[in-house]
Amino acid sequence: xxxxxxxxxxxxxxxxxxxxxxxxxxxxxxxxxxxxxxxxxxxxxxxxxxxxxxxxxxxxxxxxxxxxxxxxxxxxxxxxxxxxxxxxxxxxxxxxxxxxxxxxxxxxxxxxxxxxxxxxxxxxxxxxxxxxxxxxxxxxxxxxxxxxxxxxxxxxxxxxxxxxxxxxxxxxxxxxxxxxxxxxxxxxxxxxxxxxxxxxxxxxxxxxxxxxxxxxxxxxxxxxxxxxxxxxxxxxxxxxxxxxxxxxxxxxxxxxxxxxxxxxxxxxxxxxxxxxxxxxxxxxxxxxxxx
Amino acid sequence: xxxxxxxxxxxxxxxxxxxxxxxxxxxxxxxxxxxxxxxxxxxxxxxxxxxxxxxxxxxxxxxxxxxxxxxxxxxxxxxxxxxxxxxxxxxxxxxxxxxxxxxxxxxxxxxxxxxxxxxxxxxxxxxxxxxxxxxxxxxxxxxxxxxxxxxxxxxxxxxxxxxxxxxxxxxxxxxxxxxxxxxxxxxxxxxxxxxxxxxxxxxxxxxxxxxxxxxxxxxxxxxx
Amino acid sequence: xxxxxxxxxxxxxxxxxxxxxxxxxxxxxxxxxxxxxxxxxxxxxxxxxxxxxxxxxxxxxxxxxxxxxxxxxxxxxxxxxxxxxxxxxxxxxxxxxxxxxxxxxxxxxxxxxxxxxxxxxxxxxxxxxxxx
Numbered sequence: 001x002x003x004x005x006x007x008x009x010x011x012x013x014x015x016x017x018x019x020x021x022x023x024x025x026x027x028x029x030x031x032x033x034x035x036x037x038x039x040x041x042x043x044x045x046x047x048x049x050x051x052x053x054x055x056x057x058x059x060x061x062x063x064x065x066x067x068x069x070x071x072x073x074x075x076x077x078x079x080x081x082x083x084x085x086x087x088x089x090x091x092x093x094x095x096x097x098x099x100x101x102x103x104x105x106x107x108x109x110x111x112x113x114x115x116x117x118x119x120x121x122x123x124x125x126x127x128x129x130x131x132x133x134x135x136x137x138x139x140x141x142x143x144x145x146x147x148x149x150x151x152x153x154x155x156x157x158x159x160x161x162x163x164x165x166x167x168x169x170x171x172x173x174x175x176x177x178x179x180x181x182x183x184x185x186x187x188x189x190x191x192x193x194x195x196x197x198x199x200x201x202x203x204x205x206x207x208x209x210x211x212x213x214x215x216x217x218x219x220x221x222x223x224x225x226x227x228x229x230x231x232x233x234x235x236x237x238x239x240x241x242x243x244x245x246x247x248x249x250x251x252x253x254x255x256x257x258x259x260x261x262x263x264x265x266x267x268x269x270x271x272x273x274x275x276x277x278x279x280x281x282x283x284x285x286x287x288x289x290x291x
Numbered sequence: 292x293x294x295x296x297x298x299x300x301x302x303x304x305x306x307x308x309x310x311x312x313x314x315x316x317x318x319x320x321x322x323x324x325x326x327x328x329x330x331x332x333x334x335x336x337x338x339x340x341x342x343x344x345x346x347x348x349x350x351x352x353x354x355x356x357x358x359x360x361x362x363x364x365x366x367x368x369x370x371x372x373x374x375x376x377x378x379x380x381x382x383x384x385x386x387x388x389x390x391x392x393x394x395x396x397x398x399x400x401x402x403x404x405x406x407x408x409x410x411x412x413x414x415x416x417x418x419x420x421x422x423x424x425x426x427x428x429x430x431x432x433x434x435x436x437x438x439x440x441x442x443x444x445x446x447x448x449x450x451x452x453x454x455x456x457x458x459x460x461x462x463x464x465x466x467x468x469x470x471x472x473x474x475x476x477x478x479x480x481x482x483x484x485x486x487x488x489x490x491x492x493x494x495x496x497x498x499x500x501x502x503x504x505x506x507x508x509x510x511x512x513x514x515x
Numbered sequence: 516x517x518x519x520x521x522x523x524x525x526x527x528x529x530x531x532x533x534x535x536x537x538x539x540x541x542x543x544x545x546x547x548x549x550x551x552x553x554x555x556x557x558x559x560x561x562x563x564x565x566x567x568x569x570x571x572x573x574x575x576x577x578x579x580x581x582x583x584x585x586x587x588x589x590x591x592x593x594x595x596x597x598x599x600x601x602x603x604x605x606x607x608x609x610x611x612x613x614x615x616x617x618x619x620x621x622x623x624x625x626x627x628x629x630x631x632x633x634x635x636x637x638x639x640x641x642x643x644x645x646x647x
Contacts, residue, residue, distance in 0.1 A: 051411050077414040084415045090408035094430040103426065104416045150417060227567065228548045228555060228645045244599035246617070263516060263570050263615070282549055283641035 006057035019210035035207035050077035083147030083155040091131035098127040104149035137168035157189040195234040230282035297471035305447040308386040316394040324402035350456025393442040401435025540611040546643035565646040572642040573616035585637040
């Protein structure tokens, strides 16, 4: 269980802002921090990691106090046992992929974990390469593996997926889920992608201007019903046409635009610009191979 | 006949100065690059002073400070038996101060140009400041280190004013090549002055050329 | 969309697929999903569940439907018909609640559907979606 209760004055582009967070995270959950840029998401991760000191409050992880302003406790990052994947990956340029992982080993720790992680995150072919020769997705996988070497209690990922194209993104999502389960991690990540959040996380914390505005199960926070459907997408409505008692919706899903027929009951509550979740049974689609 | 002693002395001085400077400059540059202290500006200014101050000014103050007739010089003399005026040790201290910015600036900017996230990541991974410094930071600023070493070395070879003020002109002790050249010119011994000059010219040319070749024009930015 | 409340009363698993028998009121319905109790814990006998299907997937029949392959058949009485040029919306009152069907206006004419008619609404097993 992680208890976070912190206050910190921040200077953002819009002026001064008070970050005021009071929440708790169950052990083993996969939490997404969601919200506009500048809402304080990265600051929360950096504070948890010990890279930033709050002005006031407490951080208690599994009954160990990491930070307590009243008792003047502030554990150094070195003592906090967190894994962190930065947005810029922060791979050490002077070391190969394997050396980057080895650097993360603790004193007297068996190097067995390195071989294990190289296998799990499929870094075998990259292990002797220097970071500058890697693509964005590859760098990210290395950063993820390196963060796991010392078996952290909390894994934090700062927008791990935003810069990647869909295919690599999906692969990395799988890797994150895999290590999350394999190593019994409590994982906190920042994401803007609703379908990604629905697929991956079991707790959502939505922030605005340094405060939590919504919190809970992602489907509850976004107020959508969970279906068993396998053919499911999130999209944005770009046009609505009413035709008799049916509505024809034009929806942008990723880079594709699709048209969907909606019934009156569904259609009349929708507006252009709304984000929607579209579900269908997986039995319906007809498949054509593209050459 | 050419007297090799001033040349040997020059390179000995430059060599020792450079090594000591490296030891001093790395922690100083590290501090300057990462500190949030309000004294940063003052320290930075002090480090940079030798760039603009006439060498004779530095030499003069060092001479006054080290003189046994003054409190500091007297204290050094009584406690350590160290007399820094007109001695090789004094020359080393003078050279260190005089060449300090040439070593500190490249290293400091090397540190500052590295993403801050590298230091943070190393801390997250549980590594101490010294491990971070030796395993992560220094290996990634090799060009800056090389630039600092070479500039400090070459600059020490070329110094004159500071050396003359605190070292004087004692053969085998403080008479370095630049002073020897001045001496020979004074004595209208142009051919010997030319020999010394040519050797210094050739050697410094070679050193700088090697660095340019290695760093690919990297340190142009420090040599305006 | 049409939503009915029911209880799971049987599960038949084969590979990645599960055929689910659902009791909705007095009617037995069935749905097939690409999930197993392992991947979707809500697949448990006795669990209550929502049965969801789109209006356009509801087929209407008059008279005897015994020889039709559909597993989901709900008998009811037409309560309302809204006809447009191409499509018609028909609301059927049944023992498990109202069911809406959208079929072509031509079909309405051919079957001579009118308010008060007894009809059977039918949905294919693979068109039924489930939700907790």
